[in-house]
Amino acid sequence: MQVSPPRSLGELFLGFLSIGARSFGGVMPWAHRVMVEERRWMTEADFAETIGLCQFLPGPNIGNASIVVGKRWFGVRGSLVAFLGLFALPFVWVLALFALYADFAATNPVLRAVVTGVGAAGAGLFIGTAIKLGRVLARRPAALALIAACFVAAGVARMSLFIVLPIALVLAYACARKGLL
Amino acid sequence: MILLELTLYFMLLSLISVAGMPSILPELQRYVVDVKGWISPEEFIQIFAVGQAAPGPNILITSLIGWKVAGLGGALAALAAMCGPAAVLAWWVAEAWERFKDKPWRIAAQRAMSPVVVALILSGGFILATPGAPDWRLWLIAAASATGMLATKVSPLWFLAAGGAIGGFLLS
Numbered sequence: 001m002q003v004s005p006p007r008s009l010g011e012l013f014l015g016f017l018s019i020g021a022r023s024f025g026g027v028m029p030w031a032h033r034v035m036v037e038e039r040r041w042m043t044e045a046d047f048a049e050t051i052g053l054c055q056f057l058p059g060p061n062i063g064n065a066s067i068v069v070g071k072r073w074f075g076v077r078g079s080l081v082a083f084l085g086l087f088a089l090p091f092v093w094v095l096a097l098f099a100l101y102a103d104f105a106a107t108n109p110v111l112r113a114v115v116t117g118v119g120a121a122g123a124g125l126f127i128g129t130a131i132k133l134g135r136v137l138a139r140r141p142a143a144l145a146l147i148a149a150c151f152v153a154a155g156v157a158r159m160s161l162f163i164v165l166p167i168a169l170v171l172a173y174a175c176a177r178k179g180l181l
Numbered sequence: 182m183i184l185l186e187l188t189l190y191f192m193l194l195s196l197i198s199v200a201g202m203p204s205i206l207p208e209l210q211r212y213v214v215d216v217k218g219w220i221s222p223e224e225f226i227q228i229f230a231v232g233q234a235a236p237g238p239n240i241l242i243t244s245l246i247g248w249k250v251a252g253l254g255g256a257l258a259a260l261a262a263m264c265g266p267a268a269v270l271a272w273w274v275a276e277a278w279e280r281f282k283d284k285p286w287r288i289a290a291q292r293a294m295s296p297v298v299v300a301l302i303l304s305g306g307f308i309l310a311t312p313g314a315p316d317w318r319l320w321l322i323a324a325a326s327a328t329g330m331l332a333t334k335v336s337p338l339w340f341l342a343a344g345g346a347i348g349g350f351l352l353s
Contacts, residue, residue, distance in 0.1 A: 024236040025338040053275055056291060058198045059267020060240035067268045068275045079272060087260065090237020091244060095256055098231045098245050105227070110353045116223065117348010118341045119230035119309060120319040124326030125337050126203060126306030132331060134299045146296040147303070154207045155304030158215065161208035165197050165297070172293035177285075181292045 003040050005073050009081045012074065015039050016066055016085030023090065027062045035069070042069070062086065142180035146172055183219070184251045184258060191243060191262035198267060200298045202240045206305030209243070219250045222312030229309055234341055240264065318351045 006012040015034055023030045028051070035041045042050070054064035063083060070082030105112045137143035146168065153164045175181050190212065198205045213219045220228070228249065232242030240263055247259025281287045310323040325347070326340040
C-alpha cells in the first residue's frame with residue numbers, strides 16, 4: 001500500500017479534526033479509518049504498533065497517538081496541532097451537550113432518570129470490557145488473584161489509586177518476571 | 182483556589198492514568214465525590230453518561246468535572262492538566278520505549294499491566310453503578326449492557342440508548 005504522510009500542518013490538523021468530529025461511539029475506529037484508509041498516512045501495521053504503544057503509556061490513548069504521530073512528521077508543532085485538531089470539536093460538543101442537559105434536567109426528573117440509565121449502561125460496558133480483557137488472563141491463578149485484590153482495594157474499599165497502583169504494579173511485575181502472568 | 186487544586190490533582194492523575202481514562206475512574210470518583218464533595222454521586226454518573234454519549238475521547242469527562250467545579254476555565258484547565266503531563270511523557274519516551282521492544286523487562290512490564298488495568302476498569306464500572314447505597318435497578322441495567330456487549334458485536338451506542346430507555350422507566 002502506498003502511504004503518504006501529511007504534507008502540511010493544515011492537512012494534519014484537518015485529519016485530526018475529522019477524527020474528533022465523527023467519533024461517535026469510540027474514537028479508535030475513526031482514527032483508523034482516517035489515518036489508514038482515507039488519508040493513507042500510515043500502514044495498518046504502523047497504526048497497530050503506534051496504538052499499542054500509546055495504550056501502554058499513561059494518558060488518553062488517542063491523545064497520546066496524536067502527540068506521537070504529530071511529532072513523527074512535524075516535531076513539537078505537529079504534536080500540538082494534531083492534539084488541538086483532535087480535541088477542538090469534541091470539547092465544544094461535550095460542553096454544549098452537558099449545558100443543554102443541565103438546563104433541562106433541573107426541572108425534568110424523567111430526563112435525569114434517562115441519563116442515569118445511560119450512565120449505568122456505560123458502567124456495564126466497562127464491566128463487559130473488563131470481563132473481555134480478563135478472559136485472556138483467566139488461566140493464570142496469579143492474574144486472577146491480582147485482579148481480585150486490586151478490585152477489592154480500589155473498587156470496594158475505595159483506597160486511593162496513588163497507593164493501590166504502585167503496590168499492584170510492583171507485585172504484578174514480580175509475578176511477570178517469575179513467569180506467573 | 183479550587184481551580185489550582187483541581188489542576189494540580191489532575192496533573193498527578195495524568196501520570197498514573199495507565200491505559201487511559203477507564204483506569205483512573207475509581208480515583209476520580211473517590212476524589213471529587215468522596216473526598217472533596219465537589220460533585221454528588223448522582224451528578225457523577227450523569228456527567229459520565231454525557232461524556233460517554235458525546236462523540237470524542239472519553240477523557241473529556243474530566244472537562245465536564247472541571248466545568249462543573251470552575252466553569253469554562255475549569256473545563257480547559259482540566260483537559261490540559263489531564264493530557265499535558267502524559268503527552269510530555271509520550272513525546273519523550275515513545276521512541277525510546279519502542280527500542281526496548283524485545284527486552285525481557287519491557288515484556289514483563291507489559292504483562293504486569295494487564296491484570297491491574299482489568300481490575301481498575303472493573304472497579305470503575307462497579308463504582309459508577311453503585312453511587313451511594315446499592316440500587317438493584319442500576320445493577321440490572323449495568324448487567325444487561327455488559328451481557329449485551331459480550332454477546333453481540335453491535336455498536337456500544339445501542340446499549341447506552343437502551344440503558345437510557347430502561348432508566349427512564351425504572352428510575353423516575
